[in-house]
Amino acid sequence: MSTTNPFYLIVIGAAAWLVYAAHRRPGPQLRSFRIFIWFGAIAMAARTALVLLNPVLHIAITTSSVVVALLEGARIAVLLCVFGTFNSVSDPYDLLRLSPRRLYEPVLAAGLALSLAPRTIATVAEVREAQRVRGANAARWRALPALVVPVLETGMEEAVALAESMDARGHGRGRRTSYRVSSWDLGSGTMVIASLLVLGTIAWSAATGRGDLSVAMSPLQWPGVSPVLVTASAAIAIPAFLPGREEGR
Amino acid sequence: MTDAVTFERVTFAYPGAGDAVLSDVSFEVPEGSFVLVAGATGAGKSTLLRAMNGLVPHFSGGRFRGVVRVGGTDTRAVAPRELSHEVAFVPQDPGASFVVDRVEDELAYAMENLAFDRNRMRRRIEETLDLLDLAHLRDRSVRTISGGERQRVAIAAALTPGPRLLLLDEPTSQLDPQGAENVLAALQRLVHDLGMTVLIAEHRLERVAGFVDLALGIAAGNVTTGSPQDVLERVGLGPPVARLGRLLEWKPLPLTVRDARRHAADSPPDLSPPTKRHRSFRGGELMAARLLRAGYGPKVVLHGIDLEIARGESVVLVGRNGAGKTTLLRCMAGLHPPLSGRVLFETEPPRPGTDVALCPQRPESVLFRETVQEEITTTLEWKQRTGDPAELIAYFGLPAAILQVHPRDLSAGQRQLIAIAAVAATGARVLALDEPSRGLDAESKRHLVSFLERYVSDDRAVIVATHDVELAALIAHRVVMLAGGEIVAQGSPEGVLGDSPVFAPQTARVFGPRWLTPDQVAEAVAR
Numbered sequence: 001m002s003t004t005n006p007f008y009l010i011v012i013g014a015a016a017w018l019v020y021a022a023h024r025r026p027g028p029q030l031r032s033f034r035i036f037i038w039f040g041a042i043a044m045a046a047r048t049a050l051v052l053l054n055p056v057l058h059i060a061i062t063t064s065s066v067v068v069a070l071l072e073g074a075r076i077a078v079l080l081c082v083f084g085t086f087n088s089v090s091d092p093y094d095l096l097r098l099s100p101r102r103l104y105e106p107v108l109a110a111g112l113a114l115s116l117a118p119r120t121i122a123t124v125a126e127v128r129e130a131q132r133v134r135g136a137n138a139a140r141w142r143a144l145p146a147l148v149v150p151v152l153e154t155g156m157e158e159a160v161a162l163a164e165s166m167d168a169r170g171h172g173r174g175r176r177t178s179y180r181v182s183s184w185d186l187g188s189g190t191m192v193i194a195s196l197l198v199l200g201t202i203a204w205s206a207a208t209g210r211g212d213l214s215v216a217m218s219p220l221q222w223p224g225v226s227p228v229l230v231t232a233s234a235a236i237a238i239p240a241f242l243p244g245r246e247e248g249r
Numbered sequence: 250m251t252d253a254v255t256f257e258r259v260t261f262a263y264p265g266a267g268d269a270v271l272s273d274v275s276f277e278v279p280e281g282s283f284v285l286v287a288g289a290t291g292a293g294k295s296t297l298l299r300a301m302n303g304l305v306p307h308f309s310g311g312r313f314r315g316v317v318r319v320g321g322t323d324t325r326a327v328a329p330r331e332l333s334h335e336v337a338f339v340p341q342d343p344g345a346s347f348v349v350d351r352v353e354d355e356l357a358y359a360m361e362n363l364a365f366d367r368n369r370m371r372r373r374i375e376e377t378l379d380l381l382d383l384a385h386l387r388d389r390s391v392r393t394i395s396g397g398e399r400q401r402v403a404i405a406a407a408l409t410p411g412p413r414l415l416l417l418d419e420p421t422s423q424l425d426p427q428g429a430e431n432v433l434a435a436l437q438r439l440v441h442d443l444g445m446t447v448l449i450a451e452h453r454l455e456r457v458a459g460f461v462d463l464a465l466g467i468a469a470g471n472v473t474t475g476s477p478q479d480v481l482e483r484v485g486l487g488p489p490v491a492r493l494g495r496l497l498e499w500k501p502l503p504l505t506v507r508d509a510r511r512h513a514a515d516s517p518p519d520l521s522p523p524t525k526r527h528r529s530f531r532g533g534e535l536m537a538a539r540l541l542r543a544g545y546g547p548k549v550v551l552h553g554i555d556l557e558i559a560r561g562e563s564v565v566l567v568g569r570n571g572a573g574k575t576t577l578l579r580c581m582a583g584l585h586p587p588l589s590g591r592v593l594f595e596t597e598p599p600r601p602g603t604d605v606a607l608c609p610q611r612p613e614s615v616l617f618r619e620t621v622q623e624e625i626t627t628t629l630e631w632k633q634r635t636g637d638p639a640e641l642i643a644y645f646g647l648p649a650a651i652l653q654v655h656p657r658d659l660s661a662g663q664r665q666l667i668a669i670a671a672v673a674a675t676g677a678r679v680l681a682l683d684e685p686s687r688g689l690d691a692e693s694k695r696h697l698v699s700f701l702e703r704y705v706s707d708d709r710a711v712i713v714a715t716h717d718v719e720l721a722a723l724i725a726h727r728v729v730m731l732a733g734g735e736i737v738a739q740g741s742p743e744g745v746l747g748d749s750p751v752f753a754p755q756t757a758r759v760f761g762p763r764w765l766t767p768d769q770v771a772e773a774v775a776r
Contacts, residue, residue, distance in 0.1 A: 122392070123614075130614035133582050135602035135631045135675040146627070149617035153657060157613070161345035164308050169348070170333030170362035170410075177364045179357035179374075 003202075003213040004071040005223045008233045013078045015237035016085040022240035023089040031125075032118045036084025043080065044073030064220045071215060082236075087117055089239075116155075123154050187242040194238045201232040252277040252318075253414050253446035254301055256472070259315035261296065261305060270296045272470035274315070278448065278463070280413070283440045285457055285477055286450040287486050288467035290662030290690045294450035295341065297467060298416045301448070302336040303329040320413060334363055337412035341419050341661055341688075342611075343403030344391075352394070352402055353378075353387040359410045370409075377405045380435050396423040396610065397570030401432060408439070415439075417449045419661075421456055422687045423610075425569040425716045427751050429453075433460045452662070452690050454481070455488035455719060455755050458504040478502050486691060489719055489755040492767040496774055506758045513759055520773040523763050525743070533560040535710050536581065536599060536679060540590035543580050549588065550576045552734045558679065558710045563701060565721040565742075566714040567752055568731035574714035575610070577731065578681045581712060582607040594679070603632075606677035610684050612668030613657075621659075621667050622652040628674040641670050644703065646696035662688030666697065673700070679710045686717045698723045722746060722754040722765040 003009065020033055051069040054061050127150045136143040166172075205213050205226070212223035255277040262269040270293040278284055286294045299305040303324040306313040317324045320335045337359070340346050349355050356377060360370045378384040381401045386394055391402060400423050407415060415436070421429035437460050439445045448465070451457045464480035466473045473483055478501055481487045487495075487502070490509040494502045497518050503509040534557050541554040550573045558564055558581075566574045579585040580592055583599040584607070594604040601607070608615065618624040625638040639649045645666045651659070656667055665688050673680055680701075686694055701711050701724050715721055721728060721742065728745040730738040730752070738745050746752045747762025756764045764770060 118392075126609070126611070127614045129584055130607075130609050130611075131617075133584060133601045133605070133607040133609075133681075134615060134628055134672050135606065135677075143631075146617050150614055153617070154613055157657075158345050160308070161340065161342070162348065164304055164329075165340070165346035166348055167308070167329045168302055168304060168333060168336075168338050169359040169406075170330045171348075173330050173333070173362055173364075175364045176361050177366060177370070179354065179361055179367065179370050181367075 004068075004075055004215050005212055005225070006071060006074065006215075007223070007225045008213070008229060009071075009074050009078050011230055011233040012236055013081055015234055015240075016078070016082045018237045018240040020085040020088060031121050033084045033088040035117075035121060036080050036087065040077030040080035040084075043076040044070070047073035047076065067215070067220060119158065120151065120155060123151050123158075127151050127154070190242065191239055194235045198232045198235050201228060205229055251280050253280045253282075253320065254278040254448075255316075255318045256300075257316045257318075259300065259317055260312070261300065261314075262312045263296075264310045264312075266311075269312075269470050271300070271472070274470075274472045276465065276472055276474045278446060278465075278474075280446055281440060281444040282446055282463045283437060283461045284446070284448045285454075285461040285464040285480075286448055286467070287454065287464055287481060287484055288450075288690075289484070289486070290452070290688060290693050291660035292467045293470070294467060295418050295660075297465070297472065298338065298418055298448060298450055300324070301414070301416055302332055302338045303327070304338070330362075333359065334410065335412060336414045336416065337407035337410065338416045339403045339407050339418060339420055341422075343399045344396075346403055347391045347399075347406075350390050350392070351387075352383065352389050352391055355391055355402060355406045356409050359406065363410050365410070373409045373411065377409050380408070381405045381432065395571050397425065397428055400424055401428070404432060404436075413445060415445060415447045417447065417451075419451055419688065420449060421451065421453060423570070423684065423716070425751075426456070426718060428570055429456050429716075433457060436460070452686075452688065453717065453719075454486060454504075454691075455490070458488050458491075459507075477504055489767050490759060493756065493759060493770055496767065496771055506755055509755070509759045518770075518774065520760070520770065523765075523769045523773060525741075533562075533708075534558070535560045535562075536592070536594040536605070538577070538581060538590065538592045541577075541580055541592060542588045542590055543576055543585055544588060545576075550734050551580070553590065554734075554736060556581075556729065556736065556739075558712060560708045560710060561705050563705055563711045563713070563724050563726045565725035565728050566712065566731060567716070567718065567721055567728060567746070570716075572731040573734040574731055575683055576734075578607060578683055578712060578714050581605060581679070582681050599679075602675060602677065604677060605679040605681055606672045606675040607681040608669050608672040608683065608685065610687075612664045615668040615671055616656040616664065619655060620653050621656055624656055624667060624671045625674050628671050632675050634674070634676055636674060638670075638674075641674060642667070644696065644700045645670055646693060660688065662690065662693055665689060666693060669697070669700075673704065677709075679712065680704055681712045681714075683714050684716065685713060686715060686720045694720060694723070718746060718752050718754050719766075721752075722756070723768075 048069045051061060051065050128147055131143065131146045136146050210226065215223045256274050259271055259274045260269050261271045286297060288294050296305055300317050301319060307329055319332055322332060324332065347355055348358050353374060356374045357370055360373065378387060381404060383401055383405055386398060391399060400420060404420060421432060424432060436447050440447055449457060458477055461477055464475065464477040466480040466484040468484045473480055481491060482502060488504060490503045490506060493509055499512040503512055537557045538554050541551055542549060543551045554577060566577060568574055576585060580587055582605040583601040592599060599605045616624055618627055622638050625641060629636050638652060642651065647666060656664060659667065665685065669682060669685055685697060689697065705711050713724060725742040727739060728742045729736055730745055742765055743762055746754060747757045754765055756766055756770060
């Protein structure tokens with residue numbers, strides 16, 4: 001994601017949303033997508049707000065500095081949106097299973113980290129409710145520890161319980177087998193080729209400077225749009241049109 | 250016969266704790282036994298189980314002396330994972346033990362680690378899904394199934410690798426009576442047919458006493474072994490029928506309804522008619538649900554509930570797992586918006602935490618302060634009330650010393666009581682409790698019951714959702730039975746619970762539907 005070109009950003013954001021809409025799974029993951037969108041919006045607002053502080057440092061606010069801030073904020077927002085989509089449509093355990101055995105440990109860590117967001121969100125909802133029915137309606141900032149402390153403590157306890165459970169159930173004993181066979185079907189092939197093409201196109205564009213990945217600032221002007229890059233960005237939406245995996249055994 | 254587990258002079262204390270949980274403990278458990286681990290709340294049952302697969306001391310730290318052998322292996326010499334082909338452990342909170350997302354994969358996880366080949370995995374998974382009646386859940390996520398279902402999935406996931414020793418920490422706490430019966434019967438079959446050794450820590454002795462053939466009793470750091478009768482006698486615990494047996498001097502002490510009925514038939518006690526607790530609350534309506542429909546997303550859980558709660562009344566909701574008890578409580582507390590119909594407290598929608606306070610199933614989501622004392626004073630400050638935390642916890646039979654303890658250092662049962670105390674400190678007119686007897690021994694349960702009696706005596710009301718029929722029999726003025734999101738029966742506990750084949754408390758099964766609790770029998774004997 002090295003582009004600040006608003007056209008590409010819009011296409012990528014829309015593609016991510018399409019994938020989310022096609023493959024979302026029930027449960028806390030649903031909420032996790034919305035929360036990442038919020039984070040994105042906040043990041044964008046914060047990046048723009050920084051520019052408004054410029055007069056404090058005796059720097060004039062120019063149109064181009066505001067536009068730069070907006071576009072950079074949008075870039076972060078779209079990035080979070082893509083991450084949120086990944087988070088809400090993927091099962092961390094699928095990652096673990098599909099990855100080569102040599103990468104088991106690092107992928108396990110990544111998988112657990114991925115599952116952290118939905119878990120924490122579920123705990124936050126539960127704790128907020130529990131404190132509300134216990135009468136926590138005082139000034140909000142004063143009730144904050146009532147939310148944060150149990151969430152952190154529960155998170156810690158769950159992490160320890162998970163580590164214990166994994167050890168007690170033989171994790172890391174050595175050779176392991178896999179219950180599900182994950183065969184390469186047409187869908188996964190298409191996806192891998194598409195992602196390689198997208199990466200390649202963007203890398204080519206960044207290297208050659210064609211396709212206006214970033215917006216020219218002085219003077220400020222509308223960036224050009226290359227049909228190749230729009231197609232590449234739109235290709236991110238391909239998974240939305242593939243059927244969900246029917247698990248093979 | 251060889252021994253599945255041996256303890257040789259084991260002493261253990263948690264890091265930073267002065268008192269040892271186990272002091273100089275020696276015993277052995279023969280292979281192929283079904284063992285009850287009994288002890289009061291906080292006596293160390295969980296610790297004892299965790300010492301059997303090496304989680305104590307490998308994960309807990311602390312001072313550990315002596316030797317624990319499982320299938321001949323010293324648990325301290327190897328990591329818990331090296332014992333995983335031999336021992337399986339199901340912790341108190343099954344949700345915390347799940348590693349993967351899909352039920353079927355969760356069942357495969359331990360076998361994958363043990364490098365089972367695929368055909369063997371498939372066969373074992375199918376067998377276990379059938380054994381615990383989980384086949385319909387195989388593709389569900391472990392995060393979206395109900396508490397009772399999670400408990401069964403956790404047990405199934407422990408069983409698939411075919412352990413020789415299975416350790417279960419309160420495995421039926423979230424199961425309805427029939428569900429618990431099915432799980433225990435399945436385990437008994439594994440013990441009888443395959444010679445597996447099962448150890449089960451449980452407070453709801455009325456559920457397990459009929460299945461086990463050996464018991465370990467823990468009290469004050471000491472462990473005794475023997476027949477369930479002897480051990481329960483020594484640690485002063487027992488199911489309600491055992492209390493009846495003590496009252497009526499039946500020997501040998503009955504542990505099952507069947508034994509108690511034989512005693513009652515052989516020597517019928519001379520009992521005056523029972524005192525009725527059922528009172529009429531007509532006219533004193535405090536809150537009500539009218540034609541309440543509620544659900545989550547497209548799933549409708551409650552279908553047109555009409556329920557009134559009167560001043561001074563204790564209402565108990567019973568029903569199988571997934572009947573809608575928790576959702577109804579959440580609606581009554583004003584937490585969950587109805588799809589249609591309404592919930593009224595007096596004439597307005599209830600204000601959560603003011604009109605109705607609710608203690609959820611997981612006490613951990615309530616507790617957040619450094620000490621028990623602060624936990625209670627926080628609620629009092631929020632509600633601008635005055636009160637003495639020491640007095641409040643004394644109602645629950647807890648010593649004042651506990652006020653300075655960190656809530657998370659308490660046992661599951663004590664945490665539960667503290668969470669209830671912290672919620673009750675709101676002084677709300679209606680106190681709602683979701684499955685409050687988890688982790689509570691008979692003594693703590695009695696304290697909870699007398700606290701709730703005090704609470705309603707002040708024209709307030711209590712709503713309790715529970716699978717614990719003995720608790721329901723102790724506190725209910727009225728029992729409401731839910732099934733499939735509808736009220737299928739409501740009325741006096743004698744009428745609703747008394748003659749139910751699933752929900753009748755033990756005393757009713759022995760003496761008939763008019764008798765609900767051993768206390769009533771004690772009164773009748775005294776008169």
